[in-house]
Amino acid sequence: MNPVIKLIQNRVSCPRLTQPAPSEGELTEIFSCAMRAPDHARLRPWRYHVVQGQAREALGEVFAQVAREGGECSEAKIDKCRNMPLRSPLMVVAVCEPQTNSKVPEIEQLLAVGAGVQNMQLAISSLGYGSVWRTGEMAHAPLVKDAFNVSDQGHIVAFLYIGTPEKVPNKPELEMAKYVKLWN
Ligand SMILES: Cc1cc2nc3c(=O)[nH]c(=O)nc-3n(C[C@H](O)[C@H](O)[C@H](O)COP(=O)(O)O)c2cc1C
Numbered sequence: 001m002n003p004v005i006k007l008i009q010n011r012v013s014c015p016r017l018t019q020p021a022p023s024e025g026e027l028t029e030i031f032s033c034a035m036r037a038p039d040h041a042r043l044r045p046w047r048y049h050v051v052q053g054q055a056r057e058a059l060g061e062v063f064a065q066v067a068r069e070g071g072e073c074s075e076a077k078i079d080k081c082r083n084m085p086l087r088s089p090l091m092v093v094a095v096c097e098p099q100t101n102s103k104v105p106e107i108e109q110l111l112a113v114g115a116g117v118q119n120m121q122l123a124i125s126s127l128g129y130g131s132v133w134r135t136g137e138m139a140h141a142p143l144v145k146d147a148f149n150v151s152d153q154g155h156i157v158a159f160l161y162i163g164t165p166e167k168v169p170n171k172p173e174l175e176m177a178k179y180v181k182l183w184n
Contacts, residue, residue: 007126012171014130017163021052021090026127033123037116041101045109046116049093049148056085059147066141084138088131088161092120097154113157120160130165133158 022030031048039045051059064082067073085091096113098106117133124131138144139156150156 008122010171011122011125012169013121013132014165014168015087015132015161016166017088017130017132017161018166019089019164021088021163022124022127022129026129029127030120030123033119034116037112037119039112039115040104040108043099043101043104043109043112045096045098046113047095047097047148047150047154048116049095050090051085051093052090056091059085059091059144062143062147063138066138066143069143070137081138085159088163090162092158092160092162093148093156094158094160095148095150095154096157097151110155110157117158117160124162128164129162130168131160131162133160135159 027050034046034048037046060082063084064078067078067081094113094117096110098109121131121133135156135158139159145154145156148156
């Protein structure tokens with residue numbers, strides 16, 4: 001079987017991630033795959049931020065502040081938010097900075113960044129690591145966007161948690177005919 005197809009067919013998200021994370025050299029490989037995402041008019045709307053080590057704790061404090069300022073919120077929820085960035089040894093925050101372009105609407109630029117994230121997930125799997133793409137309320141919180149210098153028009157597209165899987169989940173089997181129609 002073609003190894004690339006096999007890799008794609010077997011990719012699963014891994015929510016439980018531990019050390020080690022990809023090395024600096026491996027990260028360079030992973031980002032070089034992100035840069036090969038299809039991108040209408042080659043606008044390069046993506047920005048990637050690598051969060052690791054103590055920067056995860058600093059981000060956790062930002063998440064906790066968002067939870068605290070979000071109205072009635074239990075200490076347990078604030079702690080949960082503080083600990084979110086510690087769920088893996090490394091996180092990539094994927095940002096879309098859409099440009100005004102008469103031919104390329106914002107949605108296409110978001111899709112280009114999404115394709116970059118998926119390329120990264122496949123590269124991460126191929127190197128023997130795991131990842132999970134998350135968003136949630138923190139992706140839209142102005143405080144979090146400020147922490148990564150995201151513009152008013154920009155969007156956080158993904159918190160990509162990366163590390164070594166503690167356990168690789170089972171892959172769900174989908175009934176292809178339900179989703180794929182042939183028109184001959
Ligand atoms: C744009 C986007 C945002 C997502 N946000 C979350 C999230 O916040 N929390 C979560 O548990 N899964 C989230 N997911 C789904 C997981 O990344 C994953 O795809 C899902 O758990 C299914 O697992 P699988 O990829 O192994 O099929 C998101 C996926 C996408 C594409």
